[in-house]
Amino acid sequence: MPIVFDTPLSRFFTSFRADSSMDRDLSFLAHCDNSELQKLCDILTHDQNGHLRLTEHLTSKEVYLENYPEQMQSLAPAIADELLRFGSNSIATALRYNTPDSYETVVRRVCHQMKVKVGKYDNAATMEHALLEELCEAGLKSLTLEELRTVADQLDIPAKGLTKQAIAAAILAAMRISPIFFRRVAVSMTYEFLSFVIGRGVAVVGARSLQRSLGVLAGPLGWIILTGWTAWDIASPAYRVCIPAVIQVALMRLELQEEGRDA
Amino acid sequence: MEAREIMHPSDAKTIQVFRSLKGFDLVASIALRYGYERLYRGENLGELIKVTDENFPEVARTLHEVVARVGIEEPRLFIYNSPQMNAYTFGNEAPFVAVSSSMVEKMDRQELRCILAHECGHVLCQHSLYLTILHIMEEAGDLFGLLSDTVFLPCLIALRYWSRCSELSADRCAAAVVGEETFQRALLKLTSGLEKIQGDPYQLVRQAAEYEKFQGESVWDKVQQAGRIAFNTHPQMCERALETHCWCKSWQYRQLIAGPKKETAL
Known part of the structure; x- marks a missing residue:
C-alpha cells in the first residue's frame, strides 16, 4: 500500500512535482466512454464498501471536482496519474522526484503478482x-x-x-x-476476476505478516531491518487497487479496439 | 442533505479511520456525554442568552430554515457577548450552536444563514464527537506538560489537520445552503471584521491564488508557511475561500443547489 496518505506532509511533497504528460500506454483513456472512465475512477477512489480509499489523492483535485462524473475524458490524465501512483512504490517515486513508474512497468508488476507469464519485451497491451x-x-x-x-x-x-x-x-x-x-x-468474466483477485490478495498479505512476525525474534538487528522492510512493504504498490484498475483498463482498451474495428 | 455529500475527502477519510478504531466512538461519546456536553450545556444556560421565537424571532426563523434544508434535528441556539465575530457548535446527543453578538449585529440575514449552516454542517458530520478527543489531548497537555506534548504531538498535529479539514466540510454545507456568493461575502466580513464590504465578493479567492504563488516560490517559504499553520484548528481564510470556490464547480454542489435529491453514481 502506498505510504503517501493525504496529509499535510504528503501534500507538501507532492506539490513539488512538475506536471507530467500522460503515459503513452494510457493516452487512449481520453477517448474512452464516460461511464467506463467513471468505473475506473471509482475503483481508484473508493473501496468495495463505497468508502474513500485512504491513500487516494484524486477526489481532492480541482480537475476531479470540475469534471466528475459528467466529463470524465478531461479527468483522464489525472486518473492515469493516480493509477500509476497506486502501481508504483511510493519511496521509489519520491526518490525519482515524484515520478511514478510507467504503465508498462505497472502491468508487468501486476502480471507478476498474478503469476501470469509475460515476455521480457512484451508491451503493455x-x-x-x-x-x-x-x-x-x-x-x-x-x-x-x-x-x-x-x-x-x-x-x-x-x-x-x-x-x-x-x-x-x-x-x-x-x-x-x-x-x-x-x-x-x-x-x-469481470466479476469473476475481481473475486479471484481479492482472494489471492488476502493470501499474500497473510503470508507477509507471518514472515514479518518471525523476523521480530531476530533481536535488535531484526527490528532495524524490519523497520525498513515494513516501511518498504507499506510503500510498495497497492495491488488490491491496481489489479482491478489494470483489468478495467485492459477491458477499456479492448472495447476501444473493437469500436475502431467496427468503424 | 447527507454528510457524505458535503464532506471534504480528507475529513471523510479521517472519520473513516476514527470509526474503524475499536472503542474510539464509545470513549468519545462517553467523554462527551458525561464531560464536555453537560459542562457546556450548564455554561450556556448560565452565561448565554437562549434564542427563542419570542426574543429573537428573525434569528430563530433563520435557524429553522437552515435546519430544514440541512436535515438535522434542531440544535439549541445561544448568543454570547463578544465584539469578535465568531460562532461554534458542540455536543452530540443534544448539540447546540452559539453565535457572538457581533455576528448577529454585523451579518445580514443571508450571511447569518451561512454562519448557521456552517455550524449545522458540523452537527451533520458529527464533528463534535471526534473533536472531543482533540480537547482531551489538549487538556492532557496542560496537565502533564512536556511529557504529554512529546507523546501526543504527532497525534495532536494530525488531529489539528483533521480539524482544519472538518471546517472545509462545514464550509461546503454553508455554500450549499446559501450559494457561493453569499458564502464568500460572509467570509470577507469574518476576515475583515467589518460590517460593510466593498468590491468583489470573490476577492479572497484571488488572494488565495496570490498566496499559493507566494508559498510556491521556495522550499523555505513552503516549510515556513506549513509550520505557521500546523497547529491551527481552522484553515486560513483564503484557503477556505479557494477550497469552497473549487468545490462549487463540482457536480455535487450543482446537485445540492438544484434542490431535490437525485440518485448518485456511488
Missing part, C-alpha cells in the same frame, strides 16, 4: 491481453457445467454432450481465434 486470458481461464474453470453451457450458448458454441473441460477448452480456443469472442468472454 500484450501483457494486458495475457492477463485477461489468464483470468478468463481461471474464471471458466470455476464455473459449473451448467454455467459453462450458458456461456457457450451465448457465444454460439455448440456444447451439447461435451464435458466441463471440453466446453472450457472450446471457449478458450474460440477466444484465442476471435477477438470478438475474447472481448465478450472477458467482459462477462
Whole structure:
C-alpha cells in the first residue's frame, strides 16, 4: 500500500512535482466512454464498501471536482496519474522526484503478482491481453457445467454432450481465434476476476505478516531491518487497487479496439 | 442533505479511520456525554442568552430554515457577548450552536444563514464527537506538560489537520445552503471584521491564488508557511475561500443547489 496518505506532509511533497504528460500506454483513456472512465475512477477512489480509499489523492483535485462524473475524458490524465501512483512504490517515486513508474512497468508488476507469464519485451497491451486470458481461464474453470453451457450458448458454441473441460477448452480456443469472442468472454468474466483477485490478495498479505512476525525474534538487528522492510512493504504498490484498475483498463482498451474495428 | 455529500475527502477519510478504531466512538461519546456536553450545556444556560421565537424571532426563523434544508434535528441556539465575530457548535446527543453578538449585529440575514449552516454542517458530520478527543489531548497537555506534548504531538498535529479539514466540510454545507456568493461575502466580513464590504465578493479567492504563488516560490517559504499553520484548528481564510470556490464547480454542489435529491453514481 502506498505510504503517501493525504496529509499535510504528503501534500507538501507532492506539490513539488512538475506536471507530467500522460503515459503513452494510457493516452487512449481520453477517448474512452464516460461511464467506463467513471468505473475506473471509482475503483481508484473508493473501496468495495463505497468508502474513500485512504491513500487516494484524486477526489481532492480541482480537475476531479470540475469534471466528475459528467466529463470524465478531461479527468483522464489525472486518473492515469493516480493509477500509476497506486502501481508504483511510493519511496521509489519520491526518490525519482515524484515520478511514478510507467504503465508498462505497472502491468508487468501486476502480471507478476498474478503469476501470469509475460515476455521480457512484451508491451503493455500484450501483457494486458495475457492477463485477461489468464483470468478468463481461471474464471471458466470455476464455473459449473451448467454455467459453462450458458456461456457457450451465448457465444454460439455448440456444447451439447461435451464435458466441463471440453466446453472450457472450446471457449478458450474460440477466444484465442476471435477477438470478438475474447472481448465478450472477458467482459462477462469481470466479476469473476475481481473475486479471484481479492482472494489471492488476502493470501499474500497473510503470508507477509507471518514472515514479518518471525523476523521480530531476530533481536535488535531484526527490528532495524524490519523497520525498513515494513516501511518498504507499506510503500510498495497497492495491488488490491491496481489489479482491478489494470483489468478495467485492459477491458477499456479492448472495447476501444473493437469500436475502431467496427468503424 | 447527507454528510457524505458535503464532506471534504480528507475529513471523510479521517472519520473513516476514527470509526474503524475499536472503542474510539464509545470513549468519545462517553467523554462527551458525561464531560464536555453537560459542562457546556450548564455554561450556556448560565452565561448565554437562549434564542427563542419570542426574543429573537428573525434569528430563530433563520435557524429553522437552515435546519430544514440541512436535515438535522434542531440544535439549541445561544448568543454570547463578544465584539469578535465568531460562532461554534458542540455536543452530540443534544448539540447546540452559539453565535457572538457581533455576528448577529454585523451579518445580514443571508450571511447569518451561512454562519448557521456552517455550524449545522458540523452537527451533520458529527464533528463534535471526534473533536472531543482533540480537547482531551489538549487538556492532557496542560496537565502533564512536556511529557504529554512529546507523546501526543504527532497525534495532536494530525488531529489539528483533521480539524482544519472538518471546517472545509462545514464550509461546503454553508455554500450549499446559501450559494457561493453569499458564502464568500460572509467570509470577507469574518476576515475583515467589518460590517460593510466593498468590491468583489470573490476577492479572497484571488488572494488565495496570490498566496499559493507566494508559498510556491521556495522550499523555505513552503516549510515556513506549513509550520505557521500546523497547529491551527481552522484553515486560513483564503484557503477556505479557494477550497469552497473549487468545490462549487463540482457536480455535487450543482446537485445540492438544484434542490431535490437525485440518485448518485456511488
